[in-house]
């Protein structure tokens with residue numbers, strides 16, 4: 001296990017050394033996408049320089065090399081999530097793609113009278129595909145509401161689950177609030193009424209360890225790019241029997257057993273859900289990203305990120321007119337806030353011009369903004385390569401912005 | 407003044423700033439001089455929706471020239487609108503239709519008018535041009 005030292009770790013990420021507008025970059029937009037360590041960048045280069053070939057289909061040497069690397073990556077991800085079988089790991093383009101894959105399948109399986117249960121906290125990509133599945137199938141989409149702290153309101157938890165509930169989709173961690181949801185409880189409730197449950201892990205795996213078997217979750221999805229890997233890579237974990245039940249999403253090469261003009265039989269898992277030439281370099285480099293991340297003691301990283309969050313929260317609370325949005329008891333290192341009398345766009349623009357990269361707006365969670373009666377927040381999201389000094393710079397920059405906007 | 411002359415004047419004004427924050431300080435000041443649209447006129451048909459900030463735009467044809475009134479919920483957006491209206495408001499429709507907006511690039515604010523910014527400003531420019539087109543030869 002590698003000892004965590006932030007100054008050493010920062011050197012692994014070449015982009016962190018750059019400047020914007022002549023100022024050192026402070027990258028606090030890790031919730032949107034994480035920066036990539038040099039090993040990941042090198043891995044992608046190496047593939048195109050030395051190993052490029054299509055996979056799963058050639059007799060020649062390079063095709064076999066590529067196939068082996070890609071399948072090795074699948075095994076690494078299996079280990080990372082502690083999945084039982086490697087064929088339970090499906091490569092996708094990202095979280096959005098993974099959710100659409102599952103929701104499409106459900107749009108074929110749901111019937112009028114069936115219920116889909118989501119929450120008010122979801123990213124649009126865990127709302128819209130389910131609304132579409134309901135529209136196509138005649139099923140009804142219900143949701144668990146929020147409370148003022150930005151947690152799921154579970155006071156009436158049993159009222160949301162019944163024998164019509166067929167599938168539940170909940171985010172593990174809220175991207176706009178940072179809230180960590182008690183998914184164990186929701187998984188148990190879902191299973192009690194015979195429903196399957198999908199957990200959106202887009203904002204969780206970069207912060208803490210997840211064990212899909214211990215959780216007994218049916219589907220778990222995430223994006224490679226938020227986990228220090230390449231964009232255009234993602235994973236759908238599905239329990240074997242849950243994936244077997246699900247009809248295929250896209251048709252094409254690789255996903256078939258036999259194609260006749262009279263009809264087609266589908267390939268087995270995982271290929272049934274992997275039509276067409278995938279992002280091979282990305283899939284291989286995702287293994288490199290996970291190996292890199294997993295070389296640390298994740299609890300050590302988590303502890304450090306929590307220190308960053310606590311420090312940032314205590315510093316920002318010293319400023320006037322700031323309201324933190326999302327004050328859950330259990331949070332990852334996400335600090336979302338609004339400023340009295342100042343628009344998030346103005347705050348974000350003035351921070352940007354001082355080298356501070358944050359995200360502003362509704363963060364693809366409009367229902368969350370509606371719940372809090374705001375049209376957006378400023379969100380600083382920290383990774384383990386961020387520092388307290390950067391938080392100081394951010395607070396200084398924020399003070400200056402507030403003076404100008406005041 | 408002609409559109410081009412006003413644009414050159416703005417370019418000169420911005421020439422003195424080499425620090426981004428000073429430039430934005432000035433933009434924020436400009437926002438305070440904006441010819442505001444009347445509150446009562448802030449109806450949905452005057453609203454130009456952007457992803458980040460909202461913009462309202464109203465216009466009036468008077469003595470052969472088009473006058474514009476606007477507002478935004480974001481101060482920086484307001485400042486940039488104020489620059490745009492300084493150029494366009496009070497001009498003949500046919501001059502507005504043919505005017506180019508190179509000056510925005512020259513003062514370093516092109517990011518605010520990029521189609522991917524979706525802050526309502528580009529849509530506002532399109533709306534200004536459209537209103538001008540509708541008023542040509544009337």
Ligand SMILES: Cc1ncc(COP(=O)(O)O)c(C=O)c1O
Nearest residue numbers: 094095096123125175200202223
């Ligand atoms: C909670 C959550 N779900 C889903 C997504 C969508 O991920 P992607 O855009 O990588 O498909 C995001 C990304 O912002 C997210 O934060």
